[in-house]
Amino acid sequence: MPKIRFADVNxxxxxxxxxxxxxxxLKKFLANFRAERHPARSLRHIxxxxxxxxxxxxxxxFEAVHRASGMGHLDRSDREKMEAxxxxxxxxxxxxxxxxxxIASALHTEMPWMAAATExxxxxxxxxxxxxxxxxxISPLLLLGxxxxxxxxxxxxxxEHIGVPTTTIEATSEPASFVVSGSQRGWSSAEPGKAVQSVMASKIANPVIVVDEIDKAGSPQSTSGRSFDLAEGLLPLLERTTAQGWACPYFxxxxxxxxxxxxxxANSLQGLTQPFLSRCPPLELPSLSLDHLKGFAAREGARRGLPMDAVDAVQEVIDAIRQPQLLSxxxxxxxxxxxxxxxxxxVLH
Known part of the structure; x- marks a missing residue:
């Protein structure tokens, strides 16, 4: 398994x-040096x-050592975090x-309606x-459906199939760019972004980071009018050339x-800017059919080790669904x- 240099520090x-x-x-050296030069005099005391x-x-x-390391500006606790x-x-x-x-075959077998993304x-x-x-x-994916x-x-x-951890960011509950990029020291809630936290926890450079419902993130603003748009905060991370040397605001x-x-x-492209869409062109995905849902229930039930009659019962419930909004x-x-x-x-006795 190859390793890469993730942090630009020494x-x-x-x-x-x-x-x-x-x-x-140094104290011992100085005391010994003076004792050797003047053996008749007691100079052990400095x-x-x-x-x-x-x-x-x-x-x-030590200040020079910290400057050369690229971590001279960090306090001890943050330098300890960087040890990861x-x-x-x-x-x-x-x-x-x-x-x-x-990998592609397994994904397509489990979720055939996601063929555009799998391909x-x-x-x-x-x-x-x-x-x-x-x-x-893997180029950034924007799944639209x-x-x-x-x-x-x-x-x-x-x-799971690639063998890397997955971190999910809910854009509706965490709409600001801080959740991805992190926030500068000085804020009461300052911390690294979830992408850095994922690499730090797993020590794997290529986790899957899911940003769910990016179209609903909105554009939070500070009292001074500064925007902390989540999609805008993602831009330098979605472009490979800028992501290679991305400067973390926290560290x-x-x-x-x-x-x-x-x-x-995303469920729609409303509110997503052209610079964002140019970095991850949307892949349009279809709605689910009853056959899709029944097939998924059969495969997922088998994966969980459920008996066939139990899976059949779930499929019967799916067949009985008549409201499109429940087909999920x-x-x-x-x-x-x-x-x-x-x-x-x-079993209770």
Missing amino acids: FRRLGAPERYEVEDR PAEDRDKIERRVVAY FRGGVDLIEIKSEHQADE RVWHDLRSSVRRGDAGPR PPGIGKSHWARLLG RVKFDMSWIIWVLT LRNVLRLLDAVEVTFHQP
């Missing part, structure tokens, strides 16, 4: 002496003036075109293998975010959840 060598150790060494000089030099040395990136982070790779074919990913995966990329280069067809579910399956360090797999979902993957998953709970609950 880490101190493991086992390098701490400040108090350097200070102690005067206060010399101790102050040593302390100033030690402070200057020491030695680089893992990049999950696709080793062959055959593996790319298997895009399939071509990107195969192209990455042919180019010899260190990991899969009616609610309830499983756009977010498909994104999670994509992460004020550059990270290589170019391997992240972005999947954005979400409702089928809820039915399967209820059946699974009933099937696995203990």
Whole structure:
């Protein structure tokens, strides 16, 4: 599994002496040096003036070390957080075109109505293998379609089949750009964005980041009139050239975010700007049919190990649906959840 340098910083060598150790060494050196030059005199005691000089030099040395590391502006707790990136982070790779074919086949088998998205990913995966990329280069995806067809579910399956973690950002509940990019130090709620947090927690450079219902994010503004539009905040992360050296507002360090797999979902294009759409052209997806839902129920029920009669009962409920607004993957998953709970609950004696 290849590793990449994710953070543009230099880490101190493991086992390098701490400040108090350097200070102690200098004091011992000075005492021994003077004792050797003047053996008849007792100079083991270091005067206060010399101790102050040593302390100033030690402070200057460590300030220079921190400046050279690119983390001199960070406090100790944030430097400790950055240790997650020491030695680089893992990049999950696709080793062959055959593996790319298997991933696409599995996605299409489970969710055939998402064929447009699956085909895009399939071509990107195969192209990455042919180019010899260190990991899969998947262009940002904007899945456009009616609610309830499983756009977010498909994104999670994509992460599972590639073997990377998935983080979901709900644009309706977290509409500001802070959730993606993070916020500067000084804010009471300052923290890194969820994309950086995902890499930090998993130490994997190419997680799937889902931004759900990006069209409903709105454009929050500060009291001074400054806009914190979520879609605008995504722009530098969706462009590979800028994502390679993206400056994190929280850490004020550059990270290589170019391997992240972005999947954005929307029910309409209303409110999405042309610069945003040029970075991730929308893929239009169809509504679900009864056959789609029944097929999904059969496959998902089998995956969960549910008995056939239980799956048949769920399919009968789907057949009985007459209201189009209830034809959603979400409702089928809820039915399967209820059946699974009933099937696995203990027998009372």
